[in-house]
Amino acid sequence: MIKTTKLGRRAILAGAAAGSALLAAPGIVRAQSPVIRVGMLLPRSGFFAQAGQSCHRGALAAPRVLSDLGYRVELVHIDTESNADIARTQAERAINDGVHCLVGSFDSGHTLAIAQVAEQRQVPLVINIAAAPPITEQGYKFLVRNFQTGPQLVTNGLRLIGETITATKIAPKTAVFLHANDTFGQAQRSAMDALFPRANLPFTLAESIAYDPRAQDLSVEVTRLRALRPDLVLVVTRASDAVKLVRDMVRQRFEPMGIVSPGSPGMYDEEFYQALGPLADFHISNLPWVNPRSAMTKALEAAFLAANPGTRFAADAFNAGFTFEAILIAADAFKRAGTTNGPQLMAAIKATDIAEHVMIGGPIKFDEKGQNPNIGSAAVQNRNRTPTVVLPADSSAAAPVLPMPGWQGRA
């Protein structure tokens, strides 16, 4: 005998209610969580691994500092494998697994991929490092960037080049701009093209050269530099290509007055010091840096060394500092909002006002586009294989040295 069951109106309504409750459960759990779960999306393997690992070390130090400050945070460490598609997929998975906020992701291309997911899922994304201007120009409502845009980096970088020239009394006549041909490098190139003519610097830009950052060597690029004979070489590099660049300059005995980055990684990374030894010294990176006088920086440094034995905070300061601050922003917003509900948490993040923090600059605040306009820059020169602030004078640890000493006397 076949038994039949009739589905009545009440049964359907009850089923629908139960289904809705089941579907809403992760959101309810998320909103009621006593601790904020932050998904750390960083390129810890692949092409950007060196920088991703550096950021990761900062993240490892963060919970201890934040706990001492009364914040409750739980980090979920996720590797984006230096791949934008994987970054997007991992962001989806992290949200499905219940993270309340995303932090990442060092590379602008990856960050844009994650931003789309964050927007669709209404989960806040706090950008630690990524400079491409479009990130905050596309109307995303669920992201903030606590990092300078490419034009800001270049504007501050060029200003600091002018100040360095004044302080060292050198008289460069020409420069060449050499940049990695990736999302970040192209953004810097656009900013340079727009801003250099207005910077009133006492030298001309002879040429801009884009190179493949994954190239096995940069010997031909350096031969071209030699042919142009610029006094200054302005570079936008990543870690490994900065090593290749200097190595080929030494081999080809090309000695400009200085190698200056108007805002890019590469020349302050541990990998750069390890690979080049004394040849890593005297190169200048103009970029946001940790404020050595801040109490929070000191606390971060102590926690960093405890969490990462055998590493140097100085070489990781940039990546670790910004990554820490991104987590701080999320934790602070959670504390004020009292909820992990996406839109409410995002509203709290947008209302951030943190006066005491790690990086040089004014209070952490965000404009209507989600950009923090208060981040400062410093001229950081490699001295004895340690990044050392040389400008601005009020936070410097040494005076800038240019022209840099010749290669031959150093090895």
Added chain:
Amino acid sequence: MPFDFYVNVALQGILTGLVYGLMALGLSVIFGVIRLVNFAHGEFAVVAMYLAFVFFAWAGIDPMISMLPIAAGFFGLGYLLQRHAIDPFVGRPEHEQFILLVGLAIVMVNGLLMIFGPDLRHANLSYAFDSYEIGTLLIDKVRVYAAAASLVVSALLFAFFRFARTGMAIRACADNLTGAAVVGLDVKHLYALTFGIGMACVGAAGALMVVLADATPMLAPAFTLLAFTIVIVGGMGSMAGALVAGIVIGMSEAFASFLLAPSMKSMFSFGLLIAVLLFRPQGLLGKRK
């Protein structure tokens, strides 16, 4: 622009191209005889780079010297791999060979990531920053050494295939497999020897590459692609073609970087590949079938 800069760029292209050529030679030898495409070629080259790095970092042995034991070890590894893992796939559909070798490649890359991590590994040789100055020319010492070693290894390989009885037997297998089997040649043994020789080439090339580039697991796919490009441009299975194409690709990349834009150099090697496939599909020195 002064003429000596062009000569300098040409020399850089030739010297780098010779090392590229040696790496592609291994792929060409294996394909020419066994008709098997080694999709894990670049991965083996990177393993050799790491071995050279380890020899240097732990024992201070220069990669120019450590390339000998590395090549010998790779020969043995290649022989065993062919006899026990690859031989059953010879003659089977190409997609099965592809899956086997790609699987091997993935295992190697992830193994290297687990052991060494993703960071670049440098062999900081005492002469890494030295260069020869000849008139107005400046030539990197490491590049000269690596190219010279490539030439020596290639010459030995050519001599082996030309004059040694085993080399001639391998060529017989490549020319007429049935005939070689009929006259009593141990084809399986000769195939394994061939795979071992191809692996020895890639082992030597990988060890030499570590003086030119920093080792990282992520280099592997690029090396595989580069070796394929060179072998196709030179002519599948042509040993001389691999060396010539290595130099042609090295020079085309160097001049594209110098005269146009460095970021366009890969475009030129692939442009060359497309032109060869369109107008001379057998490759520069390959035989028309």
